[in-house]
Amino acid sequence: MAAPTKITALRQALLDWYDREGRTLPWRLRPEDRRAGRVADPYAVWLSEIMLQQTTVPHATPYWFRFLELWPTVGDLAAAPREDVMREWAGLGYYARARNLHACAIEVSQQLNGRFPAELQPLRALPGIGEYTANAILAAAFDKPASVVDGNVERVLTRFYRIETAMPKAKPEIRKLAGELADPDRPGDYAQAIMDLGATICTPRSPDCEACPWAFACQGRARGDMLNYPKKLKKIARPIRHGTAWLVRRQGRVWLRQRADTGLLGGMMEVPSSEWGEAGVAGDPPFEAAWEDRGEIRHVFTHFELRLSVREAEAGPGWEPREGIWAEDNALQDHALPSVMHKVVSRRKPASER
DNA sequence: CAACCGTGGTG
DNA sequence: TCACCAAGGTT
Known part of the structure; x- marks a missing residue:
């Protein structure tokens, strides 16, 4: 000492x-x-x-x-x-x-x-x-x-x-x-x-x-x-999880919902998606439609990397979500969207092309 | 107590 | 591109 x-x-x-x-x-x-x-x-x-x-x-x-x-x-x-x-x-x-x-x-x-x-x-x-x-x-x-x-x-x-x-x-x-x-x-x-x-x-x-x-x-x-220094133990490799995000539009609005209160991104808003897991498990879309492939976004979390395939469709008049909200396209900053969800939302087809 | 929990910048 | 890292806390 x-x-x-x-x-x-x-x-x-x-x-x-x-x-x-x-x-x-x-x-x-x-x-x-x-x-x-x-x-x-x-x-x-x-x-x-x-x-x-x-x-x-x-x-x-x-x-x-x-x-x-x-x-x-x-x-x-x-x-x-x-x-x-x-x-x-x-x-x-x-x-x-x-x-x-x-x-x-x-x-x-x-x-x-x-x-x-x-x-x-x-x-x-x-x-x-x-x-x-x-x-x-x-x-x-x-x-x-x-x-x-x-x-x-x-x-x-x-x-x-x-x-x-x-x-x-x-x-x-x-x-x-x-x-x-x-x-x-x-x-x-x-x-x-x-x-x-x-x-x-x-x-x-x-x-x-x-x-x-x-x-x-x-x-x-x-x-x-x-x-x-400081001495550190070697850390484990970061696994990759895959999923599909369902980007649902309706007349200039986007379907968002709140995530569970605890865990990853707890309490934040999200674009609904399939479960995040092994590649090749797409999950079912919320409704039948001609889903457009909007590519894949990648996001690195602390202990895994996420690759989300983004699919987009316009919701018909016959479909209503069981939960969540319709967020105005040009007011997304009014919602608690984490960065990974901003990446998803940014894949939206421009209004000029709809 | 090891695993979980975001994001953006940097060499 | 990729690994590492930044004024940690909770379970």
């Missing part, structure tokens, strides 16, 4: 670097803001942390502004219809986050007087808030001591200490080190500093060690094998 004096030196080097070169992000309190006595809005911080889970800053940023504009307080978000929340989340992915986001807003609003807890366990108990997010909120929103360990911190620390244990087994070890390193006097700035270090200097593929405030003591840097 590192000696206390060394820990102090590391803290100082990191915070000096952060004070000098730390990024400015919309949801982030800068060091000078804290010194001026400004405090963060826990709601805005929480919103950013949920959106940033497994999501890049450029992708999440416009969503964060949009949500705050629509729902400036946690009470506003809690009062919103869930379908509105799902619609605004569409395109961000991991839709359980949106369901949990709404559930969390309702819980905070109705049971906690609209205030986010400033302690670890109550935060952890809220839907969508796990170990990382609870600690991140403690640090960023309340400037309280925390052990903030995200993918950035894992990479920085496994490289720095050349931790041989493979992820995710190394997590407890990393959490302990992160907690010891964190600056008790500036928890909020420190947490953001070490994440910034991973995001901008100690990057996955081409770390800029020359610019790193920790290069002087980094074991991976000394050995020149920092790219071998």
